[in-house]
Amino acid sequence: MPSFVMLTRLNHEALKQPNSLVDLSHEVTRRIKTECPGVEWDANYTILGPADYLDIFSAPDVETAMKVATIIRMFGHADTEIWTALEWDRFVELARSIPSAPKP
Structure with a gap:
């Protein structure tokens, strides 16, 4: 199942209290479980920098990953960036299968 990395930046107007x-x-977790079956969360972090959160998850396809990002944008009044990711071991297999470049 494909892996995805998502950065989320909350709108500063969206939340007035930390408990919220x-x-x-x-609420977001409940909605994603209902609307996006098959999504598996691998890691969630709050981070310092231009984004507030970093999530790593697996989804059956790109459309489901986009649905996850859309739900987060809707509920969190947030901006998201999402990228596909490939585990290092799979990348090594892929790289080994590519023929060498021809010598000039």
């Missing part, structure tokens, strides 16, 4: 983050998280 927990409530929002529960």
